[in-house]
Amino acid sequence: MPDVTTHKTTNAEASMQPSTETQTLVRIQDLEKRFDLSGSWLEQLQFKEGKLQRHQEFVHAINGVTLEVQKGEALCVVGESGCGKSTVARTVMGLISPSGGEIHYDGQRIDHLPAKAMLPYRRRMQMIFQNPYASLNPRMTIQQTLEEPLRFHQPGLNPSEVGDKVHEVMHAVGINPDWGKRYAHEFSGGQRQRISIARALAVDPEFIVADEPISALDVSIQAQVLNLMMDAQEARGLTYLFITHDLSVVEHFGTRVAVMYLGTVCELATTRELFANPRHPYTQALLSAIPRLEDDRPTHIRLQGEVPTPVNLPSGCVFHGRCPYADQRCRTEKPQLIPTAGGQVACHAVQEGRL
Amino acid sequence: MALLEVNHLDVRFALRGGDIQALRDVSFSLDRGERLGIVGESGAGKSVAAFSILNLIAQPGYIAGGDIHFDGQTLSAMSEHQLRQIRGHRISMIFQDPMMTLNPVLSIGEQMVECLRAHRRISHREAREIALDRLKQVQIPSPQKRLDQYPHELSGGMRQRIIIAIALLLDPDIIIADEPTTALDVTIQAEIMALLLELCEQHNVALMLITHDLGVVSQVTQRTLVMYAGRIIEQGPTKEIINDAQHPYTQGLINALPQMADPGQRLNQIRGAMPSLNAIPSGCAFNPRCDFATEHCRHVMPEFVTSGGCQVACHMVREMIEEAQHHA
Amino acid sequence: MTPSTTTTQVVPTRWQRFRASYLFYSFKRDRVAQISLLIFVALVLAAFSAPLIAPTDPYDLAQIDILNSELPPVWMEGSDPAFLLGTDAQGRDLLSTILYGARVSLLIGFGAVMLQGLLGILFGLLAGYYGGRIDAVLMRIADIQLSFSTLMVAIVVGAIFKATFGNLMFGEVAVLILILIIGIAEWPQIARTVRASVLAEKSKEYVDASRVMGFGSARIMFRHILPNTLSPIFVIATVQIANAIISEAALSFLGLGMPETQPSLGSLIKSGFDYIQSGSWWITLVPGLVLVVLVLVVNLLGDWLRDVMNPRLYKG
Numbered sequence: 001m002p003d004v005t006t007h008k009t010t011n012a013e014a015s016m017q018p019s020t021e022t023q024t025l026v027r028i029q030d031l032e033k034r035f036d037l038s039g040s041w042l043e044q045l046q047f048k049e050g051k052l053q054r055h056q057e058f059v060h061a062i063n064g065v066t067l068e069v070q071k072g073e074a075l076c077v078v079g080e081s082g083c084g085k086s087t088v089a090r091t092v093m094g095l096i097s098p099s100g101g102e103i104h105y106d107g108q109r110i111d112h113l114p115a116k117a118m119l120p121y122r123r124r125m126q127m128i129f130q131n132p133y134a135s136l137n138p139r140m141t142i143q144q145t146l147e148e149p150l151r152f153h154q155p156g157l158n159p160s161e162v163g164d165k166v167h168e169v170m171h172a173v174g175i176n177p178d179w180g181k182r183y184a185h186e187f188s189g190g191q192r193q194r195i196s197i198a199r200a201l202a203v204d205p206e207f208i209v210a211d212e213p214i215s216a217l218d219v220s221i222q223a224q225v226l227n228l229m230m231d232a233q234e235a236r237g238l239t240y241l242f243i244t245h246d247l248s249v250v251e252h253f254g255t256r257v258a259v260m261y262l263g264t265v266c267e268l269a270t271t272r273e274l275f276a277n278p279r280h281p282y283t284q285a286l287l288s289a290i291p292r293l294e295d296d297r298p299t300h301i302r303l304q305g306e307v308p309t310p311v312n313l314p315s316g317c318v319f320h321g322r323c324p325y326a327d328q329r330c331r332t333e334k335p336q337l338i339p340t341a342g343g344q345v346a347c348h349a350v351q352e353g354r355l
Numbered sequence: 356m357a358l359l360e361v362n363h364l365d366v367r368f369a370l371r372g373g374d375i376q377a378l379r380d381v382s383f384s385l386d387r388g389e390r391l392g393i394v395g396e397s398g399a400g401k402s403v404a405a406f407s408i409l410n411l412i413a414q415p416g417y418i419a420g421g422d423i424h425f426d427g428q429t430l431s432a433m434s435e436h437q438l439r440q441i442r443g444h445r446i447s448m449i450f451q452d453p454m455m456t457l458n459p460v461l462s463i464g465e466q467m468v469e470c471l472r473a474h475r476r477i478s479h480r481e482a483r484e485i486a487l488d489r490l491k492q493v494q495i496p497s498p499q500k501r502l503d504q505y506p507h508e509l510s511g512g513m514r515q516r517i518i519i520a521i522a523l524l525l526d527p528d529i530i531i532a533d534e535p536t537t538a539l540d541v542t543i544q545a546e547i548m549a550l551l552l553e554l555c556e557q558h559n560v561a562l563m564l565i566t567h568d569l570g571v572v573s574q575v576t577q578r579t580l581v582m583y584a585g586r587i588i589e590q591g592p593t594k595e596i597i598n599d600a601q602h603p604y605t606q607g608l609i610n611a612l613p614q615m616a617d618p619g620q621r622l623n624q625i626r627g628a629m630p631s632l633n634a635i636p637s638g639c640a641f642n643p644r645c646d647f648a649t650e651h652c653r654h655v656m657p658e659f660v661t662s663g664g665c666q667v668a669c670h671m672v673r674e675m676i677e678e679a680q681h682h683a
Numbered sequence: 684m685t686p687s688t689t690t691t692q693v694v695p696t697r698w699q700r701f702r703a704s705y706l707f708y709s710f711k712r713d714r715v716a717q718i719s720l721l722i723f724v725a726l727v728l729a730a731f732s733a734p735l736i737a738p739t740d741p742y743d744l745a746q747i748d749i750l751n752s753e754l755p756p757v758w759m760e761g762s763d764p765a766f767l768l769g770t771d772a773q774g775r776d777l778l779s780t781i782l783y784g785a786r787v788s789l790l791i792g793f794g795a796v797m798l799q800g801l802l803g804i805l806f807g808l809l810a811g812y813y814g815g816r817i818d819a820v821l822m823r824i825a826d827i828q829l830s831f832s833t834l835m836v837a838i839v840v841g842a843i844f845k846a847t848f849g850n851l852m853f854g855e856v857a858v859l860i861l862i863l864i865i866g867i868a869e870w871p872q873i874a875r876t877v878r879a880s881v882l883a884e885k886s887k888e889y890v891d892a893s894r895v896m897g898f899g900s901a902r903i904m905f906r907h908i909l910p911n912t913l914s915p916i917f918v919i920a921t922v923q924i925a926n927a928i929i930s931e932a933a934l935s936f937l938g939l940g941m942p943e944t945q946p947s948l949g950s951l952i953k954s955g956f957d958y959i960q961s962g963s964w965w966i967t968l969v970p971g972l973v974l975v976v977l978v979l980v981v982n983l984l985g986d987w988l989r990d991v992m993n994p995r996l997y998k999g
């Protein structure tokens with residue numbers, strides 16, 4: 001059986017690096033992020049066994065994530081809530097600094113750049129947020145919201161050029177440019193999300209991180225916003241890092257998919273491959289749980305237990321407590337990502353050919 | 356006669372700009388043991404419809420018209436005291452947020468026992484037995500231990516299981532579940548839905564399932580109501596609605612799902628958004644978004660017509676049926 | 684793709700927005716707020732136009748006749764119709780002194796709150812936005828500041844000033860000194876409010892969005908976060924005006940505030956206090972009443988504002 005794996009490996013390598021055309025835009029290398037839960041230094045002091053000790057507790061939100069976003073693709077990151085998707089997004093955008101690992105943009109390491117040196121990258125990478133009701137400043141008109149980034153990044157523009165550009169992006173996202181004097185609360189959720197997209201597009205970025213951009217919207221509006229994002233990708237040659245928990249959206253939108261569980265990537269594959277042939281037991285369970293229209297009854301793979309907290313990470317494979325295929329090795333040894341047909345998977349069972 | 360019958364329900368909210376009508380002429384029925392899905396976008400009036408059955412609408416809302424019959428009794432004419440005998444006993448509710456039902460300062464066991472003893476003359480011991488039995492039914496790991504735990508000690512999925520156990524406590528005739536899994540992850544959602552379905556079948560309980568997820572509706576329910584801007588616009592057997600929806604809105608809703616388009620292609624979107632209730636267009640409320648709207652649609656509110664097993668409120672569908680009859 | 688939910692095409696003007704706002708709506712329905720605002724505006728107008736409308740100028744020694752001292756208000760026996768509310772012990776027209784006194788009190792009230800606002804907003808923003816060590820240091824300073832009562836600060840500052848520059852000089856800049864004392868003693872109140880709302884705003888996504896744009900901290904703090912924390916600042920500032928007026932009155936009553944040559948409401952009450960025994964109660968009671976009314980209406984307005992701007996609190 002191991003032979004098969006190796007055989008597949010060569011296949012995968014061939015398909016993963018087909019030509020010089022695919023170009024890595026963003027590289028996330030061994031990313032780690034811990035959040036300190038224990039408060040200030042004084043609050044950390046505890047009496048234990050008669051001794052005063054310093055006690056610290058961490059949320060291990062990301063534990064060694066390595067991902068490459070290729071130019072022009074939409075890399076989707078999926079996983080259940082709390083698995084660290086947003087943390088990856090926010091670290092890539094420099095909103096929080098990583099506890100370990102590196103982030104490279106277009107060959108340049110950016111995770112420790114001072115604000116000034118980061119500025120040119122700020123124009124090139126933008127973000128769209130989940131909550132349309134919180135992502136626009138309620139005290140600013142739409143016009144002001146859209147003009148500010150332009151004025152900031154291109155101080156050379158004269159007012160009429162700024163006006164033209166704002167007009168153009170508003171038009172591009174399907175918001176009537178005459179409504180510029182209105183405030184965010186006068187728009188519906190879907191319209192606000194369009195405006196958020198317009199704000200991101202205003203500075204002509206090449207890379208957009210979208211953190212659950214449609215999760216808060218109604219089905220009919222989700223389709224509109226998804227189409228808009230696809231239009232923008234086509235018209236402007238955008239690259240997306242698209243974060244979601246909705247697998248049916250991924251199937252439609254993603255070029256490649258990374259499945260995350262407890263802060264680690266457990267499977268990474270092209271969308272087609274992942275949906276046709278999920279390898280990791282967690283991916284399989286996740287896919288089986290999507291309620292499909294054609295189903296008469298729920299037919300999902302039952303997992304034992306629930307997602308453990310990222311405060312005390314399980315040893316070995318993070319999934320072993322819920323995995324139907326877990327054995328002794330899974331409980332002690334952490335699986336590494338190994339290449340498979342069309343992707344990579346981190347699972348001992350797959351590697352050993354048990355699955 | 357149906358177990359639950361809602362006729363011409365009219366619910367309004369008295370707001371400072373005047374009344375808004377959250378439900379307009381809503382009529383439907385639910386048979387014993389039947390599973391009914393209510394779908395629609397947020398703000399369509401799904402929750403208001405569910406809440407008004409047990410007269411649970413909060414101020415400034417009020418029931419302005421219509422009547423509700425349950426098992427030979429008229430709920431809409433009952434006093435608050437009489438309704439309390441029905442709530443949680445013969446009709447129980449499951450909300451999206453489990454903490455709406457759970458009391459954070461009482462242990463799970465205490466809450467279940469209290470609920471049982473409020474409606475039945477049984478001893479504390481007996482009540483605890485029943486509670487434990489229900490916890491076993493909802494397949495909670497180590498049920499004995501859960502009785503003494505507090506809601507905050509449990510995960511979201513576990514809490515929703517407890518809620519289901521509480522809903523089943525008094526052997527109700529109907530469970531009304533308002534988006535019970537919207538806040539949960541897909542894997543947990545799948546488990547909870549499967550559980551709910553299994554238990555309803557096992558105990559022959561009727562289920563009214565409110566959700567915006569058409570996939571869930573197709574898996575769990577037998578009949579479906581589609582709501583839009585406070586009205587029912589289509590109802591019928593779930594299979595028929597999913598596979599052969601008649602109303603342009605229902606069609607649009609289904610076709611807008613990512614799985615209905617080829618990967619990488621544009622989704623079939625419905626333009627615009629649902630109007631807010633204080634600005635509902637005249638005629639058919641869907642007309643500004645509808646590809647088939649005519650002048651007639653803009654002025655006259657469509658009545659229900661029967662098409663196959665479905666009831667559809669759409670002029671276009673009515674005309675098509677009339678034409679077909681004409682040819683026949 | 685044309686959005687169609689917003690039906691009207693006309694963009695409302697600022698005035699239309701205000702008229703449609705909840706603030707205006709609840710004001711229209713709240714009798715207490717209306718009356719309070721009316722009284723407050725009337726008092727402020729009367730006080731600040733004191734030089735124009737007051738019958739006499741209490742600062743002008745030439746207009747004062749000691750023979751007119753302790754005349755009662757007009758509705759009592761032995762009064763002089765020239766002095767509507769009677770006169771004080773030095774023969775000054777009480778109505779005029781009250782008008783001028785209210786002006787001083789209001790000036791100090793507004794001034795002190797402005798200073799509190801300046802310090803409070805600045806430190807509150809810094810503490811809330813940067814968090815960590817800056818937050819810890821600023822908030823400890825605020826705690827220390829609050830643990831000294833206004834009175835103590837006033838005694839110390841007043842004593843130092845009088846010792847260095849003398850009483851005469853103190854009289855000249857008394858208003859400024861009082862603004863400084865009350866402003867410095869009470870800025871932590873505003874700083875805490877600002878900090879709390881900055882913490883709430885900071886976690887919202889529009890702040891992340893401006894950070895993603897690369898905006899500097901100052902721009903984010905002052906252009907994005909500050910405007911969204913104005914409502915609680917507004918509420919507490921209103922209440923603080925009342926507090927500042929009371930503080931000033933208390934200080935003046937104790938002789939630590941405004942000198943008698945330049946009376947505020949507090950010093951009027953104090954100067955009249957000695958004459959209650961001799962039956963001239965009006966010298967102290969009338970300015971006292973004005974003070975109470977002023978503080979009451981400001982507090983009522985503050986309460987109303989808090990209810991309007993924080994509906995969650997209101998509904999309980």
Ligand SMILES: Nc1ncnc2c1ncn2[C@@H]1O[C@H](COP(=O)(O)OP(=O)(O)O)[C@@H](O)[C@H]1O
Nearest residue numbers: 035059061080081082083084085086087088310
């Ligand atoms: N600022 C923070 N402080 C402490 N813990 C955090 C913080 N942000 C995220 N976390 C924790 O990190 C984990 C990952 O969170 P997140 O990235 O938001 O997950 P997702 O977006 O996949 O739902 C969660 O357990 C969450 O509780």
Ligand SMILES: Nc1ncnc2c1ncn2[C@@H]1O[C@H](COP(=O)(O)OP(=O)(O)O)[C@@H](O)[C@H]1O
Nearest residue numbers: 368377396397398399400401402403404415632
């Ligand atoms: N407490 C309330 N006050 C005012 N209007 C309300 C209230 N609750 C509901 N409504 C109105 O009723 C409509 C339907 O609400 P709801 O039934 O909750 O929608 P959903 O279909 O999302 O459950 C809303 O669009 C809203 O206009």
Ligand code: SF4
Nearest residue numbers: 317320323330347348
């Ligand atoms: S490594 Fe083991 S525990 Fe982890 S997913 Fe694979 S089989 Fe399951």
Ligand SMILES: [Mg+2]
Nearest residue numbers: 085086087212
């Ligand atoms: Mg997230």
Ligand SMILES: [Mg+2]
Nearest residue numbers: 401402533534
């Ligand atoms: Mg609802």
